[in-house]
Amino acid sequence: MSTPVSAADQARAALSRLFEPSDTVGLGLAAVVGAVDALRIARRELTAGRAIRAELYDLLDLTDHGSRDHLQEGLDRWAPRVADLAPERDLATLSRLGGRLVTPDSREWPGALEDLQSAAPLCLWVRGRPEIPDRSRLAAVVGSRDSTSYGASVTADLAAGLSTRGYSVVSGGAYGIDAQAHRAALASGEDGGLPPTVAVLACGIDRYYPAGNEELLRVIAERGLLISEVPPGSSPTRWRFLQRNRLIAALSGVTVVVEARWRSGALNTAHHAAGLGRPVGAVPGSVHSANSAGCHRLLRDGTAVCVTDAADVAELAGPLGTFPTGDRAREAATPAKEQDGLAIPDLLVLDGLPVRASTTVDKLAVVAGLSAREVMGGLGRLELAGLAMRTPEGWRRLKA
Amino acid sequence: MSTPVSAADQARAALSRLFEPSDTVGLGLAAVVGAVDALRIARRELTAGRAIRAELYDLLDLTDHGSRDHLQEGLDRWAPRVADLAPERDLATLSRLGGRLVTPDSREWPGALEDLQSAAPLCLWVRGRPEIPDRSRLAAVVGSRDSTSYGASVTADLAAGLSTRGYSVVSGGAYGIDAQAHRAALASGEDGGLPPTVAVLACGIDRYYPAGNEELLRVIAERGLLISEVPPGSSPTRWRFLQRNRLIAALSGVTVVVEARWRSGALNTAHHAAGLGRPVGAVPGSVHSANSAGCHRLLRDGTAVCVTDAADVAELAGPLGTFPTGDRAREAATPAKEQDGLAIPDLLVLDGLPVRASTTVDKLAVVAGLSAREVMGGLGRLELAGLAMRTPEGWRRLKA
Numbered sequence: 127m128s129t130p131v132s133a134a135d136q137a138r139a140a141l142s143r144l145f146e147p148s149d150t151v152g153l154g155l156a157a158v159v160g161a162v163d164a165l166r167i168a169r170r171e172l173t174a175g176r177a178i179r180a181e182l183y184d185l186l187d188l189t190d191h192g193s194r195d196h197l198q199e200g201l202d203r204w205a206p207r208v209a210d211l212a213p214e215r216d217l218a219t220l221s222r223l224g225g226r227l228v229t230p231d232s233r234e235w236p237g238a239l240e241d242l243q244s245a246a247p248l249c250l251w252v253r254g255r256p257e258i259p260d261r262s263r264l265a266a267v268v269g270s271r272d273s274t275s276y277g278a279s280v281t282a283d284l285a286a287g288l289s290t291r292g293y294s295v296v297s298g299g300a301y302g303i304d305a306q307a308h309r310a311a312l313a314s315g316e317d318g319g320l321p322p323t324v325a326v327l328a329c330g331i332d333r334y335y336p337a338g339n340e341e342l343l344r345v346i347a348e349r350g351l352l353i354s355e356v357p358p359g360s361s362p363t364r365w366r367f368l369q370r371n372r373l374i375a376a377l378s379g380v381t382v383v384v385e386a387r388w389r390s391g392a393l394n395t396a397h398h399a400a401g402l403g404r405p406v407g408a409v410p411g412s413v414h415s416a417n418s419a420g421c422h423r424l425l426r427d428g429t430a431v432c433v434t435d436a437a438d439v440a441e442l443a444g445p446l447g448t449f450p451t452g453d454r455a456r457e458a459a460t461p462a463k464e465q466d467g468l469a470i471p472d473l474l475v476l477d478g479l480p481v482r483a484s485t486t487v488d489k490l491a492v493v494a495g496l497s498a499r500e501v502m503g504g505l506g507r508l509e510l511a512g513l514a515m516r517t518p519e520g521w522r523r524l525k526a
Numbered sequence: 527m528s529t530p531v532s533a534a535d536q537a538r539a540a541l542s543r544l545f546e547p548s549d550t551v552g553l554g555l556a557a558v559v560g561a562v563d564a565l566r567i568a569r570r571e572l573t574a575g576r577a578i579r580a581e582l583y584d585l586l587d588l589t590d591h592g593s594r595d596h597l598q599e600g601l602d603r604w605a606p607r608v609a610d611l612a613p614e615r616d617l618a619t620l621s622r623l624g625g626r627l628v629t630p631d632s633r634e635w636p637g638a639l640e641d642l643q644s645a646a647p648l649c650l651w652v653r654g655r656p657e658i659p660d661r662s663r664l665a666a667v668v669g670s671r672d673s674t675s676y677g678a679s680v681t682a683d684l685a686a687g688l689s690t691r692g693y694s695v696v697s698g699g700a701y702g703i704d705a706q707a708h709r710a711a712l713a714s715g716e717d718g719g720l721p722p723t724v725a726v727l728a729c730g731i732d733r734y735y736p737a738g739n740e741e742l743l744r745v746i747a748e749r750g751l752l753i754s755e756v757p758p759g760s761s762p763t764r765w766r767f768l769q770r771n772r773l774i775a776a777l778s779g780v781t782v783v784v785e786a787r788w789r790s791g792a793l794n795t796a797h798h799a800a801g802l803g804r805p806v807g808a809v810p811g812s813v814h815s816a817n818s819a820g821c822h823r824l825l826r827d828g829t830a831v832c833v834t835d836a837a838d839v840a841e842l843a844g845p846l847g848t849f850p851t852g853d854r855a856r857e858a859a860t861p862a863k864e865q866d867g868l869a870i871p872d873l874l875v876l877d878g879l880p881v882r883a884s885t886t887v888d889k890l891a892v893v894a895g896l897s898a899r900e901v902m903g904g905l906g907r908l909e910l911a912g913l914a915m916r917t918p919e920g921w922r923r924l925k926a
Contacts (some may be wrong), residue, residue: 203896364873410812411810413834418810431826433826434813478763492607494546495544495603
């Protein structure tokens with residue numbers, strides 16, 4: 127499925143190797159002069175004049191450019207990589223993998239990425255047949271690599287429930303919570319064109335990292351989507367992991383952290399999502415579990431809302447389907463108690479009614495602190511509700 | 527320690543038997559004409575004229591008094607109990623128990639109760655030597671009766687931690703979380719005049735309810751405080767439990783729910799506290815535990831803040847002592863990672879440095895996406911930080 131790549135897209139492919147993710151000077155340069163000329167400037171085939179610099183620094187809101195030459199610093203930063211540029215080779219690798227380059231010119235380009243503004247990626251390297259779904263259909267489920275059995279079980283329930291509700295589960299392809307989320311989503315079957323799960327990687331989409339997840343990542347490439355902003359062959363670095371997290375957050379309509387330690391990359395994803403105004407959920411857990419400390423931190427500082435199941439997450443994500451969500455579903459599922467809905471005087475009468483013996487209206491009036499007339503009215507209503515019965519000696523309580 | 531009781535206080539004692547808790551008409555009447563005359567009106571020794579009714583209805587904001595005669599309804603409600611009134615006997619019982627009647631005229635009267643406005647109790651029946659502490663020293667720890675071992679363990683930690691921090695632990699004397707909270711606070715010793723724990727009861731302070739907690743309640747009467755707004759001999763009713771919860775919430779500077787089912791009396795206490803503008807905490811737990819569902823409900827709907835230990839609760843309660851609280855304490859206790867505080871370029875260099883081999887500045891520039899100058903600057907800083915070392919072949923990483 128090799129499709130012709132435009133010059134602009136080929137330049138974007140090249141720049142995605144030249145620039146580290148979120149290199150704002152590089153991204154800004156591409157925004158100002160276009161990818162093709164940005165690449166020529168980076169290659170020193172063209173020189174950026176005063177006007178371009180002014181527009182670039184204005185775009186980046188760099189008011190201190192008098193003292194620092196940010197563009198020159200960028201050129202120096204990119205220079206060591208210029209010799210290795212071979213976008214045709216990268217695109218051929220992509221093609222061989224059955225993948226495609228998705229750029230802002232593509233119909234498939236996720237508009238949600240524009241919320242990243244000057245940090246929006248230049249392009250996405252994508253493997254997998256389905257199109258990237260709209261963010262209203264993407265729910266990120268993330269967490270720490272050293273998950274507990276509790277985290278694994280909650281993740282499986284969440285991911286399966288989200289699949290059932292018509293969401294595609296986004297995660298980072300790592301061990302632990304990520305892998306559990308991908309697996310449970312894959313097991314929940316596919317819904318027409320929607321990928322069951324999407325893995326956003328910090329390395330190239332031809333690399334299976336971590337190695338233990340190779341089989342899983344291959345299945346995702348087959349049935350779901352593998353996405354990265356760095357070209358094939360790129361290795362995962364800490365910086366790329368951190369920046370990858372912003373893509374997970376931006377692509378997804380909601381982000382849920384299932385388990386995270388006090389310091390965890392999953393918190394970084396949560397903060398990216400919150401910064402973008404996306405809803406964030408955190409799953410509570412034992413206060414004795416270090417693996418839930420990060421979730422509790424997010425709950426305490428107000429970054430995240432407490433979510434306990436897929437219905438809660440769907441409620442957080444906003445309206446999509448017709449499933450009853452969150453608290454409303456739980457309220458409906460909780461059996462009402464017999465006294466629910468009773469007026470206060472009736473409750474007082476009910477409280478005063480003995481179960482094993484009978485009592486009189488006068489005694490009830492003293493016990494309940496009500497007038498005889500109120501007691502009689504209350505007894506009549508309780509009788510109708512099947513909660514009180516008349517006896518030869520007066521009244522006694524019936525258990526509903 | 528029988529102290530003379532004023533006529534007004536004796537009238538309050540009598541009215542506390544005549545009126546159910548939060549009988550706003552009765553409480554309003556006492557506010558308008560004073561306890562002594564309110565008692566005489568209730569006993570039909572006096573009749574409330576138009577002016578008194580007008581003032582009462584105005585106070586109670588009862589605009590529909592044209593259609594209903596609220597005062598007459600009150601008189602009818604109180605009438606069945608008038609014959610049984612014997613405040614001297616109740617006060618004698620109190621005296622025999624070594625207790626005291628605390629009224630708005632007492633120096634010990636908790637000003638915090640005034641936040642209940644028209645639902646403030648008439649008086650408190652109190653057993654125990656220490657004075658009722660200021661609300662800034664009182665932390666309520668409440669939860670369900672059918673607590674789990676998790677709830678018991680968290681409650682014990684919380685109560686002990688709060689004691690250590692100079693709080694007196696308030697709870698309701700019930701089985702489960704309440705009893706655990708009282709016990710742990712008692713075990714943590716006393717701090718001068720502060721009662722280790724305060725039990726606010728729905729029955730008279732001479733009743734040990736539930737029976738299984740008799741021993742515990744006796745110890746609290748001895749070393750802490752037993753408080754009730756209903757007179758000796760009163761039995762606990764559902765209504766009194768609900769109203770007792772408002773006293774726990776009002777007396778305490780902070781209220782924490784440790785475990786609660788989806789429907790639980792502890793949620794009622796939490797809502798009372800929130801309604802009074804008092805901070806409320808909820809302890810997270812397993813999403814699989816029905817005993818935490820009520821806590822998660824409070825977290826979800828924003829009534830409560832997530833608290834995981836006594837430091838969190840103290841932080842929520844506001845400044846009292848000099849203990850480091852909540853997240854700040856946890857942040858300080860979490861060891862920093864070696865890369866914390868590194869600037870981005872230095873982080874990129876660190877990421878690119880091999881541990882087992884050496885590399886060159888030029889290769890690092892390609893890997894890190896930085897200029898050779900930036901790499902050299904970064905290496906210098908990493909060397910100073912003990913994270914990089916020079917080798918004959920170039921540079922390699924040092925594990926901190």
